[in-house]
Amino acid sequence: MPTFVYMTRCDGCGYCVDICPSDIMHIDKTYRRAYNIEPNMCWECFSCVKACPHDAIDVRGYADFAPLGHSVRVKRDEERGTIAWRIKFRDGREKNFLSPITTKPWGKHIPKLAEAPAPSKEMRNSELLYNEPKYIRMDDGELYSLKAAGLKLKEGVYY
Amino acid sequence: MAYETIVEDNIDVLVCGAGLGGTGAAFEARYWGQDKKIIIAEKANIDRSGAVAQGLYAINCYMGTRWGENNPEDHVRYARIDLMGMVREDLLFDMARHVDSAVHQFEEWGLPLMRDPKTGGYQREGRWQIMIHGESYKPIVAEAAKKSADKVFNRICVTHLLMDESKENRVAGAVGFNVRTGNYHVFKSKAVIVAAGGASMIFKPRSVGEGAGRVWYAPWSSGSAYGLLINAGAKMTQMENRIVLARFKDGYGPVGAYFLHLKTRTQNCNGEEYESKWWPGLQEMVGKEYLDPELSHATHRPIPTCLRNHAFINEVNAGRGPIHMITMEAFQDPHLEEVGWENFLGMTVGQAVLWAATDVDPKNENPELTTSEPYVMGSHATGCGAWCSGPEDISPPEYFWGYNRMTSVEGLFGAGDAVGGTPHAFSSGSFTEGRLAAKAACKYIDDGKAQGIRVSDKQIEDLKTKIYKPMEHYKIYRNEVVAGSVNPNYINPRQGLDRLQKLMDEYCGGVTVSYMTNEKLLNIGLKKMKILEEDLEKLAAEDFHELLRAWELRHRVLTSESVFQHTLFRKETRWPGYYYRGDVMKLDDENWHVLTVSRRDPDTGEYTMEKAPCYHLVGNDE
Numbered sequence: 203m204p205t206f207v208y209m210t211r212c213d214g215c216g217y218c219v220d221i222c223p224s225d226i227m228h229i230d231k232t233y234r235r236a237y238n239i240e241p242n243m244c245w246e247c248f249s250c251v252k253a254c255p256h257d258a259i260d261v262r263g264y265a266d267f268a269p270l271g272h273s274v275r276v277k278r279d280e281e282r283g284t285i286a287w288r289i290k291f292r293d294g295r296e297k298n299f300l301s302p303i304t305t306k307p308w309g310k311h312i313p314k315l316a317e318a319p320a321p322s323k324e325m326r327n328s329e330l331l332y333n334e335p336k337y338i339r340m341d342d343g344e345l346y347s348l349k350a351a352g353l354k355l356k357e358g359v360y361y
Numbered sequence: 362m363a364y365e366t367i368v369e370d371n372i373d374v375l376v377c378g379a380g381l382g383g384t385g386a387a388f389e390a391r392y393w394g395q396d397k398k399i400i401i402a403e404k405a406n407i408d409r410s411g412a413v414a415q416g417l418y419a420i421n422c423y424m425g426t427r428w429g430e431n432n433p434e435d436h437v438r439y440a441r442i443d444l445m446g447m448v449r450e451d452l453l454f455d456m457a458r459h460v461d462s463a464v465h466q467f468e469e470w471g472l473p474l475m476r477d478p479k480t481g482g483y484q485r486e487g488r489w490q491i492m493i494h495g496e497s498y499k500p501i502v503a504e505a506a507k508k509s510a511d512k513v514f515n516r517i518c519v520t521h522l523l524m525d526e527s528k529e530n531r532v533a534g535a536v537g538f539n540v541r542t543g544n545y546h547v548f549k550s551k552a553v554i555v556a557a558g559g560a561s562m563i564f565k566p567r568s569v570g571e572g573a574g575r576v577w578y579a580p581w582s583s584g585s586a587y588g589l590l591i592n593a594g595a596k597m598t599q600m601e602n603r604i605v606l607a608r609f610k611d612g613y614g615p616v617g618a619y620f621l622h623l624k625t626r627t628q629n630c631n632g633e634e635y636e637s638k639w640w641p642g643l644q645e646m647v648g649k650e651y652l653d654p655e656l657s658h659a660t661h662r663p664i665p666t667c668l669r670n671h672a673f674i675n676e677v678n679a680g681r682g683p684i685h686m687i688t689m690e691a692f693q694d695p696h697l698e699e700v701g702w703e704n705f706l707g708m709t710v711g712q713a714v715l716w717a718a719t720d721v722d723p724k725n726e727n728p729e730l731t732t733s734e735p736y737v738m739g740s741h742a743t744g745c746g747a748w749c750s751g752p753e754d755i756s757p758p759e760y761f762w763g764y765n766r767m768t769s770v771e772g773l774f775g776a777g778d779a780v781g782g783t784p785h786a787f788s789s790g791s792f793t794e795g796r797l798a799a800k801a802a803c804k805y806i807d808d809g810k811a812q813g814i815r816v817s818d819k820q821i822e823d824l825k826t827k828i829y830k831p832m833e834h835y836k837i838y839r840n841e842v843v844a845g846s847v848n849p850n851y852i853n854p855r856q857g858l859d860r861l862q863k864l865m866d867e868y869c870g871g872v873t874v875s876y877m878t879n880e881k882l883l884n885i886g887l888k889k890m891k892i893l894e895e896d897l898e899k900l901a902a903e904d905f906h907e908l909l910r911a912w913e914l915r916h917r918v919l920t921s922e923s924v925f926q927h928t929l930f931r932k933e934t935r936w937p938g939y940y941y942r943g944d945v946m947k948l949d950d951e952n953w954h955v956l957t958v959s960r961r962d963p964d965t966g967e968y969t970m971e972k973a974p975c976y977h978l979v980g981n982d983e
Contacts, residue, residue, distance in 0.1 A: 204571060223405040223414045224574075224581050225516075225540055225906055239906070242573040243580050246711035247415035263711075263718040264572030267611045272717040274710060278496070285496050287706050291717045299703055303497040306471030309504045315391040316509070326804070329455075329754055331796050332392040337462035339427040346426075346433050346458040348755055353434055353978050355450060355757050359954045360977035361442065361650045 204241030204264065205250055211258035212236055218250035218259060227259075252278040252285075280308050364538070364829060366821075368547045369514075373397035374802050375550035376510075376795075377519045377535055378404065378557030378585065380411020380499075381788045382777025384506035385463065385795025386554045386802075391509035393803035401513045402537060402548060404557075404909075405581065407503045411558060412579050413788055417495040418618065418707035419486050420474075421787035424461050428482040433457035436489065437978050440785045443665050443742055445651055445935050445948065447599060447956060449782030450978050451751035451760050456786055460793045464491075467789075472501050487621035488661075489785070492700075495707055502792065516540045519585070520912045521824050522553060522593040522773065527815040532593065532773040534816065536824050540909045545825050551811035552772045552802040556795055559738025559745065559778035560584030560920045562858065564603075565866035565873065566734045568611070575711055577606050577613045578736045581913075586746065586779035587737070588916025591923055594963045596748035596769040598781035598956050598973070600920075601927035603735040604743035605670050605876060605939050609686065610729040614712025616686065618704040623691040627673075627730060629681040639672040646937055647948040666742040670938030673732055674875060684730045688723035698724060734872045735940065737920055739778045740791050743939070745924075746781030748958050748973070749774075752797070757976050764805050766798035769960070772811055774798040782956060831902035831911040838901065851901035854910035857893070861914070864889050865921055869928060870940035879944040883929040890922050894966075919961075927957050930970040 205227070207218075212235040218227040219236060226240040227250050236259070238244060251259045263272060271292040278285045280303070287299040315332065328345075335345045348354060374390045376383045379401045390399045403410055424431045436457040437450050468474050473494040475484035483491040507513055519537035526533075534550040561578035574580045591597060608616060619625045629635040637654065644652045647668070657664050673684055692698045701723060705713040715721075721728055739746035747768040751760045766774050776798045777791035786794060805811065831854075838850040846853055852860075865871055868886025870878040878886075897915060902908040933949040934942045955972040962969070 204574070221406050221409050223410050223579065225405065225909055228906070241571050244574045245415070245580050246575070246714065247409070247579070248710050249409040249414055261714060263714050264568065264570075264575055264611075266568055266570045266572040268572075268715050268718040270718070272714065274714045274717060276710075287713075289702075289713055289717045291720050291722075293720045295720075295722070297702065299699065299706060301494045301496065301703060301707070302473045303494065304471040304501065305468075305473050308471075312470045312501075312505045312508055314508050315388065316395055318392060318395075320395055321393065326393070326807075329752055331459055331462060331800060332389055333466060334459070334462050337465045338459070339461070340465060341427070346454075348454070348978070351432065351434055352981050354981055355755070355976040356979045356983065357757070357974045357976050359446070359950050359975075360979060361446060 204244040204246070205238045205259050205261050207236050208258050208260065209233070209235065211256045213256060215255065217253045217255060221249045221253045223247060223249060248276060251276055278303065365544045366547060366825065367544050368549065369400060370549050371398055372400045372534065372548055372550035373552065373806055374399045374799065375535060375548050375553045376401045377553060377555050377589065379407045379503070379506055380556065380558060380777060381413055381502065381791040382779070382795040383554070383556035384502040385792035386556055386776050386799040387506040387510045389796035390799035390803060393800050397803065397806070399510045400548060400550070401506060401510045402517045402519050402535065403513060403515050404518050406515045407506065407513050408500050411499065412582060413499045414579065415710060416707050417493065417498050417788055418704045419490045419492050420464055420789045421490045421617070422460055422785060422790040423464050423483065423489065423491045424457055425482065426461060431488065434978055436785070439489070439663065441977065443663060444744060444784050445647070445665055445667065446954060446975065447602065447935065448744055448784060449751065449760065449956070450976060451756040452749065452780065452783045454755055454978065455752045455765070455797065456783060456790045456793050459797065460789050463793045463796065464789050467501070470501055470505065472498060486618055490617060490621060492622070498788065514546065517546050518909050518912055519589065520828050522589055523549065523816050523820065524593065525814045526817055526820065527813050530594065531771040531814070533814045536821065536828070538828055538908065540905050543905045545828065547821055549816060551806050551814065552774065554774040554776055554795065554798045554802055555586060555589050555779045556776040557585035557589060557779065558582035559586055559736065560917055561736055563737060563861060563865050563917050563921050564734040564871040565862040567731065567872055575611070575613065577608060577733050578738060582738070583913035583916050584737065584920035585916045587920040587923060590747050590768060590775070590779060591919045591961050592963060593770050593773060594960060595773060596958050596960045597923055598746065598748040598958050600737065600745050600923040600959065601931050601957060602743050602745055602936065603737050603924060603939060604741060605735050606733040607670055607673055607730055608733055609712055610683070610731040612709065612712030612715040613733060614705050614709045616730070618700065619686060619688065623697050623701060625691050626687050628685050628687055629676050630683060631681060635676040635681065636669065636672040639675050643668060643671055643937065646934065646946060648950070651948065667936040667938035670732055674938060678875060685727040686730050687727050689725065689727055692724035735870065735876070737924055739781055739783060740786045742784055744782045744784040746779050747775045749780050759974055760976070765801040766794060767801060767805070772805060774802050831900045832908055834899060835901035835903055851899045852896060853901055854907055854914045857897060857900060857914050858917070860893055861918060861921060864893065869925055876940045877943050878928065878940065879942055880929065883925055887925050890925060894918065923959060923961070926959055926968045926970065931957050
């Protein structure tokens with residue numbers, strides 16, 4: 203369903219322009235508000251809808267297969283770490299859903315690897331990645347190898 | 362030209378495209394190169410770019426060795442049978458042995474992984490999938506990449522790779538333009554990791570008009586993973602292995618959670634199970650080794666995705682469509698009903714919208730399924746991509762040339778869709794491949810392999826002229842006609858895309874021909890592709906946005922030509938249900954149990970094709 207923008211709600215802030223993965227939310231030069239310049243390249247990913255601070259962007263199902271009279275609204279809240287959805291059917295029924303989007307304060311638990319202890323020479327020459335082998339099984343085990351698994355690679359027809 | 366040239370010099374690791382593969386690469390590169398200059402060039406905004414932009418409701422590649430669930434070799438065997446034997450098992454094993462460490466870090470970063478209340482482990486959807494609340498999956502991994510990179514250049518459409526002029530076949534960076542300012546950006550780099558996307562929209566989609574963007578893979582997946590690499594002369598593999606998806610009709614909502622977690626099943630229009638009646642005939646085509654329903658039933662070995670598509674397609678063509686997903690039973694359970702809806706809201710919101718628009722409540726009716734148009738990519742149930750080196754401790758000599766995930770071009774690495782022969786990597790596996798490529802790229806630099814790189818001003822200026830040519834062309838000819846898009850001197854990117862889609866559909870096995878092609882059709886198609894390429898020299902772009910579409914189209918066309926060449930080369934029908942070679946309808950292990958490898962000469966455009974050996978994991982005593 204391509205997006206569209208309500209004239210009276212949009213103030214032309216450009217958050218949708220900034221986030222759209224398909225580069226199709228642009229500011230109209232006359233009205234100085236956002237609109238979808240290329241609906242047939244819209245994936246209905248809702249990135250712009252979620253980013254809009256004024257709830258000005260909505261979606262209307264693709265004209266080639268979706269009848270009118272429905273709506274899917276969303277409210278994403280980084281502070282509370284939740285996303286809320288409201289689906290309205292053509293016949294008026296409604297469904298509501300609420301899901302978490304994160305379990306931690308935003309961005310606080312992602313390491314800055316420039317400040318991590320530098321890898322040893324031995325580790326550089328191994329097949330290990332950052333935080334390995336520990337994070338593979340959260341124990342003291344080694345990285346898997348063909349040898350340890352009693353396997354080899356062989357050319358030919360095997361299923 | 363009025364476009365400003367902005368040069369970013371002395372880069373060590375340049376990441377082109379920051380979806381799951383690119384974010385993994387940038388994140389990890391900082392650990393191995395703490396004093397290195399790491400730069401990301403991203404076509405959109407890294408917070409919502411790539412195939413995971415709208416989120417995911419599952420991580421489809423998680424071994425669970427921590428919980429005693431699977432070992433890496435189990436996943437290799439699964440991917441092998443699903444792809445009818447045609448995989449790079451060294452790369453797959455390598456990805457599988459590292460992937461859990463990525464997932465465990467995601468959880469630590471705040472990605473909500475669901476837990477199984479009974480076992481305390483992660484909530485399994487199927488043997489390989491774990492369920493997540495992944496609406497913010499992409500912003501979370503983007504945060505990790507941003508913390509590692511020196512700078513993220515958003516809205517840069519990378520069009521070409523720069524090549525070293527002191528040593529042949531060595532990469533030297535990349536160029537592109539800013540889709541907002543129009544500025545020309547030059548990135549001079551010692552190593553480049555291409556982590557751009559696979560290709561949607563190269564085959565005519567089932568949707569028409571406004572809905573043409575309602576494709577299974579993101580419309581912004583423009584095959585740049587392949588366009589950039591092919592243009593640099595990198596070898597490609599398994600490009601014939603396009604994928605067709607059985608999905609909810611029109612919205613292309615995913616079916617994985619429905620089959621695996623909700624335990625739904627499919628039926629034809631008469632309410633009958635239809636798959637099994639197609640198995641005997643199909644078994645004659647592919648052999649019992651690949652399709653053995655009794656063995657599959659007894660051992661839970663999956664029936665390959667393409668073969669299940671084959672049953673679907675044939676049942677519909679026999680006049681017993683539509684195929685329905687039987688949801689009415691599962692949806693009586695309120696918890697499963699919630700899972701069914703949240704699954705769409707988490708990753709394919711459009712399907713929820715469509716059901717709302719058409720008053721479909723799967724509790725009261727069984728929704729229709731369809732088979733999609735084909736897609737070319739390398740991280741779902743297919744493995745198109747570059748021919749890359751594997752890791753030193755696993756790969757046989759034919760698969761190893763120094764650095765893990767390095768393509769056949771020195772210093773040029775791949776991750777995610779860009780790497781060939783590694784299906785079933787999905788989001789977590791792509792992120793992992795990015796990490797592997799990043800470590801190898803740092804080692805490549807530390808080993809002194811990137812010394813003495815030279816890029817002339819001429820190379821940079823020539824590419825600049827090339828990049829903006831569609832805008833110049835437009836300016837020259839637009840006033841020859843009164844108004845409108847019809848002009849005898851040029852086509853615009855949309856017109857070019859329409860032509861490509863029609864051509865791929867009709868000659869390369871798209872939807873309207875039930876995925877059928879043959880040698881004669883492919884040869885006609887290739888001729889038409891050559892003419893299309895000539896016309897692309899006369900592509901016109903009105904503004905920077907159209908210039909973006911112009912270069913996306915060029916990457917799609919390079920991808921498509923490669924698909925044609927590979928499909929022509931492999932003289933068998935290896936994946937019935939993905940596509941059929943009508944002139945050779947059987948699987949032929951005697952001649953074609955091999956990987957197909959191609960190279961397009963960047964100077965002449967000529968293709969050379971070769972067969973590469975297919976290695977499989979076997980026990981030491983075999």
